[in-house]
Amino acid sequence: MASYSLEERATLNSLEYRVFFKNDKGHYISPFHDIPIYPVAGKNVFNMVVEVPRWTNAKMEIATKDPLNPIKQDVKKGQLRYVANVFPHKGYIWNYGAIPQTWENPGHKDENTGYYGDNDPIDVCEIGSKVCSRGEVIKVKVLGTLALIDEGETDWKVMAINIEDPEAASYNNIDDVRKIKPGYLEATVDWFRRYKVPDGKPENQFAFNGEFKDKDFAINIIKSTHEHWTALISKKTDGGEINCANTTVSDSAFCISQESAKATVEAVPPCGTPNTIPPEVDKWFYYQKN
Numbered sequence: 001m002a003s004y005s006l007e008e009r010a011t012l013n014s015l016e017y018r019v020f021f022k023n024d025k026g027h028y029i030s031p032f033h034d035i036p037i038y039p040v041a042g043k044n045v046f047n048m049v050v051e052v053p054r055w056t057n058a059k060m061e062i063a064t065k066d067p068l069n070p071i072k073q074d075v076k077k078g079q080l081r082y083v084a085n086v087f088p089h090k091g092y093i094w095n096y097g098a099i100p101q102t103w104e105n106p107g108h109k110d111e112n113t114g115y116y117g118d119n120d121p122i123d124v125c126e127i128g129s130k131v132c133s134r135g136e137v138i139k140v141k142v143l144g145t146l147a148l149i150d151e152g153e154t155d156w157k158v159m160a161i162n163i164e165d166p167e168a169a170s171y172n173n174i175d176d177v178r179k180i181k182p183g184y185l186e187a188t189v190d191w192f193r194r195y196k197v198p199d200g201k202p203e204n205q206f207a208f209n210g211e212f213k214d215k216d217f218a219i220n221i222i223k224s225t226h227e228h229w230t231a232l233i234s235k236k237t238d239g240g241e242i243n244c245a246n247t248t249v250s251d252s253a254f255c256i257s258q259e260s261a262k263a264t265v266e267a268v269p270p271c272g273t274p275n276t277i278p279p280e281v282d283k284w285f286y287y288q289k290n
Contacts, residue, residue, distance in 0.1 A: 002039065004029075006135040007265065009070075012274035015080065018063070018070040019135045020265050023248070028261035031137075032062050032069040032121060033233060033246035033254075035100040037226050039139045044219055045163055048124045048140045050132040052096040057082040057281050060134060062098055064120060067245045067264045071135055076199075082278075084198035084285045089191050094125040095132040099158070102225035103232050103242075110154040112221075113207040118153040119242070122225045125157055125188060127177065128165035139163045144174030145218035147207035148192050154207075156225075157192065158218055159185075173215045185212055198285045 003024045010016035021031045029035065031049045039047050051060045051071055059074040059081040066072065074081040083091060104117030126132070126140055140160035148155040161171045170180060177185055189210045193203050213221075231237040233244055233252045244254035247261050 002036075004035070004135075004137045008271050009265065009268035010270075011272040013058070013073075013080065013277055014272075014275050015073075015075060015078075016269060018066075018072050018268050020068060020070045020268075021135065027247060027258055028068060028265055029248060030069045030246045031071070031100055031135075032064060032098075033101065033229075033244060033252075034248045035137060037099060037101040037222075045139050045141060046099050046124075046160070046222065048097050048126060048138050048160065049100055050095050050097040050126070050134060050136040050138060052092045053134055054093065054095050054131045055091045057085070057091040058277075059083055062121060065241045065243050067243050068261060069243060069245075082281045083195050085283065086191070086194050086198065087284050087286045089187065089195075093187060093191055094127050095130075095138075095162075097124050097126070098122060099124055099222060099225075101229050101233075102222060103229040103239075104154060104156065104225055105228040105232075105237065106153070106240075107237070108228060113147050113149065113154045115149055115152060115154040115207075117225075117228070118150060118155045119240075120155075121229075122222060123155065123157050124160050126160050126162055127171075127181065127184060128162040128168070130162060130165065132162075141168060141171065142215055142218050142222065143171055143177060144212045144214050145221055146188065146192070146210070146212050149205045149207060156218075156221055157188070158222065159188070159212065174212045175214075194287075197287060 005022045007020045009018045021029050023029050062069050063072045098121035102122040106117050106119040109116050143159045146157040161168050232239045235253050245256050
């Protein structure tokens with residue numbers, strides 16, 4: 001089974017901080033393009049790249065426009081972005097990340113929602129008991145999905161559980177989450193509805209009145225986004241500013257050498273002493289629900 005390692009560059013909690021990925025041969029790879037969607041072909045188990053560990057606030061993400069797509073912290077108006085603690089939620093309430101080799105095509109109007117894609121890999125909320133690490137690659141069982149409409153774009157949120165979780169066998173569809181973890185799905189809708197309000201934005205909206213779709217529906221959505229990624233990496237679709245540089249997709253016109261990949265990584269300064277997180281990140285935000 002494939003394993004992955006990480007190389008951090010620059011200073012944590014800075015604009016320059018990056019987390020690069022290596023495969024089990026020690027070769028640099030893109031977590032967006034080189035990590036396969038399936039850890040084992042023919043099974044509905046998916047790889048997930050953890051971007052944000054549960055209970056943390058830094059909005060880390062795969063840098064889709066950077067060469068090799070390292071994880072970096074999102075930036076807004078020149079400042080590092082953190083999600084607020086919107087009572088009663090502390091940071092992200094799941095391990096949050098993405099399924100590699102998927103792409104929500106901004107040129108494709110989703111037939112289910114009527115909105116175009118958000119130009120990112122498909123997002124995953126992993127609900128298991130373990131708090132994962134940034135950059136960890138885990139294998140997940142898909143349980144269902146929520147259709148967030150984020151500033152006029154379709155932004156699917158896949159609900160999943162780590163197959164190595166002690167309770168994974170008990171979870172086989174979205175209704176199992178309701179039975180075993182009552183209130184968790186409602187908290188998930190509440191979180192996504194309100195997380196941008198502290199930034200002065202309105203509450204987010206959802207397709208299907210905020211109802212979760214089941215496992216089979218979610219898997220079909222994931223497979224569709226994988227098809228869009230396949231068209232992207234093979235130059236059948238124009239990805240605009242998306243950086244498709246990869247080191248293992250041999251039939252891709254974007255495949256680069258390890259020498260080129262190494263130069264990309266070494267262009268980022270080595271690690272330094274982490275910067276202090278601003279104290280306001282630990283504050284709580286309260287407001288009356290609509």
